[in-house]
Amino acid sequence: MIWLFHGEDELTRSEELLRHRASLGDPTVAGLNTTVLDGRSLCHSDLVGACAAMPFMALKRVVIVEGFWSRFESAEGGKGKGRAPKVSEADQKLMAAIKETLRTLPDTTDLFFSESRALKPSNPVFAALPKEPGKVETRQFTLPRxxxxxxxxxxxxxxxxxxxxxxxxxxxxxxxxxxxxxxxxxxxxxxxxxxxxxxxxxxxxxxxVSASQPDDIFALVDAIGMRQKPKAMQALHSLLNAGAAPQYILSMIERQIRILLQIKEMKANGVSTADIQQALNIWHSWVMEKNISQAQNFAQSALLRFYSRLADVEQETKTGVMDERLALDLLVTELAA
Known part of the structure; x- marks a missing residue:
């Protein structure tokens, strides 16, 4: 079975993935039968190997690919509106190979593509997915208005x-x-x-309940970007001492970095501020202005590096390889060094 989960509602999307993983049975067995792949650096051989592996003491195994198809989304509005995203020759070959893998996916493997943004109908995933009835399920996870x-x-x-x-x-x-x-x-x-x-x-x-303090997250991201480790650690511990869960902080940092990346992409394509605000579902103008100011402080290469490191930390904490608070301390120390 192939599943495409896409959309900005990260909470519900994550819970659905956890529910499917839990259906494998005992948590230890579920862990042995789950593979998570980073779609931004996906190799076809890794996908084939994960999908072809036989389940261990279970009827199924789960393979989750995170963020592969979002790479082929075009910008909203502006110069990029309605324009198909550019796809390199190497990516075209990779997608063709993946399409064949999807067609021959073993019945013992449930494959999930998890995307943190809503995919448009022009995304190549919809051409790659098999058309046989009952083999594919697509779900969009939309944030409430x-x-x-x-x-x-x-x-x-x-x-x-x-x-x-x-x-x-x-x-x-x-x-x-x-x-x-x-x-x-x-x-x-x-x-x-x-x-x-x-x-x-x-x-x-x-x-x-205390009022949400988005400035704490902005201060944390600011301090990391300016290599101000003491300020970054102070902002992190302020959030933790206020009762914020480590996974919440990770998700907020990931969300903020993703927003800044999208702003830089859309600004480069000539998208207006109003269209960016609507596309990113940002409700308040002052938050939008602060995000634009933040985006100007970072090179795209730095934001991509942050995003890649966050994915590593998220996987380490979710799989129990590292304590959540310790992982956050090490992450912020590393990024702000």
Whole structure:
């Protein structure tokens, strides 16, 4: 079976991947039967080897390729609007080889392509996927719009076995914004605070939840880019001491670097600020202005290097190779050195 998961809702997309991995059974067995490949540096031989391997003490194995097809997305709006992305000869050969691999994928392998942005219909993935009924499933994970956020919070609370008033949901969304992973973390705190015994009210939100501090993330990214290690470590520990989960911090840094990369790409293609804001689903103009200012501080090569290192750290922490807080300390120390 082949799955294409794409879209900006990283939380739900990650949970779906975890659910499929958990279906393999015992966590140790699931780990032995899961392979994660970085799509930005994907080699065809690595994909073939991972897909062809037989499951160990399980009926299936899972192969996850992260971020391969997003490489072939064109910019939104401006000069790049409606223009097919340029694909090198080497990538054309790679995609042709992958298309053949998909056609002959063993029944014992579930292959997932996970993309952190929504793919347009012109993306070559849709031509590469097999057309046989029942062999491919595509899912797009879209972030809730601002007017939908309170409803998302209420539904998420219910899925956790609790309830929240509409007013409290509105206030939580106002304080935290559209960062779903942080919202999820705050809901866990709130439900523990009321002990699942009553509705979460607006007073509970004011007692437990602090307003989101995006400047902490901007300060962290700024300090890394300017090689100011003491400031970077201070910003990191400020986030940790405020109760931010390590995986949340990693996801925020990854998101910020990805946004800056997309801004640089779209600006280079002549896309207007308004079109960039709409394409990136950034709600507030002042956040957009700060992001543009941030993007001007970095060379694209530096941002790509940061992004690659983040992928390594994410895999190390998710697989238990390294403690999350220690991994963050080492990551920030390395990037800001």
């Amino acid at each position: 601002p007017r939908e956020l309170a409803g998302w919070i209420e539904a998420r609370t219910k899925s956790k076995g609790g309830t929240i008033t509409s007013q409290a949901a509105e206030e939580l969304g106002r304080l935290v914004g559209g960062e779903l992973r942080q919202l999820d973390q705050e809901l866990d705190k709130l439900l523990a605070f009321v002990n699942y015994a009553r509705d979460v009210g607006i007073g509970d939100v004011h007692s437990v």
